[in-house]
Amino acid sequence: MALNLTVKVHPVVLFQIVDAYERRNADSHRVIGTLLGTAEKGVVEVTNCFCVPHKEYDDQVEAELNYAMDLYDLNHRVNTQENIVGWWATGKEVTNHSSVIHEYYARECNNPIHLTLDTTLANTPRMGIRAYVCVQLGVPNGKQGCMFTPAKVQVTSYEPEIVGLQLCSKTQRPVSGSLKPAGTVEPMMDLAQIAEASSKLSSMLEQVLAYVDDVLAGKQLPDNQVGRALLDMVHSVPKMSSDQFDEMFNSNVKDLLMVVALSQLIKTQLQLNEKLTLLTSL
Incomplete structure (x- = not known):
């Protein structure tokens, strides 16, 4: 067992x-x-x-x-x-x-x-x-x-746990030039997280392309397990043109910006309501 x-x-x-x-x-x-x-x-x-x-x-x-x-x-x-x-x-x-x-x-x-x-x-x-x-x-x-x-x-x-772990990993070394105590970080905004994730994704794609070029040039021995993983990754990508991808991405970004704007408005409204309630109780 x-x-x-x-x-x-x-x-x-x-x-x-x-x-x-x-x-x-x-x-x-x-x-x-x-x-x-x-x-x-x-x-x-x-x-x-x-x-x-x-x-x-x-x-x-x-x-x-x-x-x-x-x-x-x-x-x-x-x-x-x-x-x-x-x-x-x-x-x-x-x-x-x-x-x-x-x-x-x-x-x-x-x-x-x-x-x-x-x-x-x-x-x-x-x-x-x-x-x-x-x-x-x-x-x-x-x-x-x-x-x-x-x-x-x-x-x-x-x-959600992965996001928390990534934030905890940033506390291992202090940010140079920062006035905050060493080892402390703050959560990033949604758009900043998207930008950071896009940068990491671009870096990983460059590593994959370099590995494929080295295998095709005979500089590195091929790995069957890596090849199967790359094949599964390619098959998982939906077939669409660049224009269709841009349209889908821009639509999702607009939805995200709308949600962020609405959340900020709700937060402001709650703060105003709290202050008005406090004033009326005095």
Whole structure:
């Protein structure tokens, strides 16, 4: 089962785990919590999570399970599609207490996954993400046990999350000549985002054209996988003339400008209404 299982993790889950680790008590060496998402046809997609307060001792584990169930019920009211799919823990290893915690989540969902995130960044600049499933071991009518088997992990994103990640990536280095504190950025306007995306798209097309020219000239060995990807990309482009494309693009830009103008008018009207309400109440 583990070999065919794929765990897809969204960036918001990683952010929440890191935030819970930073807010932990001084005497806590690791933090655990519940994973929420969906599971279907060998793919577990983790879209949300929350922290579960707990304490670990040498011979036992204490966790606030009632708090965990109450928090899950509140999350389930907001998004009924998110169910319990497993649990997470900070650190890079599966500890002796992991099997005890896993038994609890095995009662809450079928085949729960265990996700570990190395937040210590010890001797590496990247956080190690690993996922495990518990496989039962033993003989019939004999002593039973379990083993955590690794599963494939992928970091996936929705389109709004990609915009947020791109904005976060700009905080890695300060903008030269700016009076703002280092590492802080502001969201761009819609048209500025379109201009930046168009510039990136033009740069990527130039790289693709340079690769194709080098392959045709014999300067670089062809890659079948890249060729199939380029063929799919070409077939996905609708057949239209340059005039039809310009007309479609200009129409979409006009719609975008109209939406931006209307949103600004609504914002101004709300601000005026708020000030008039404040004046009439005095």
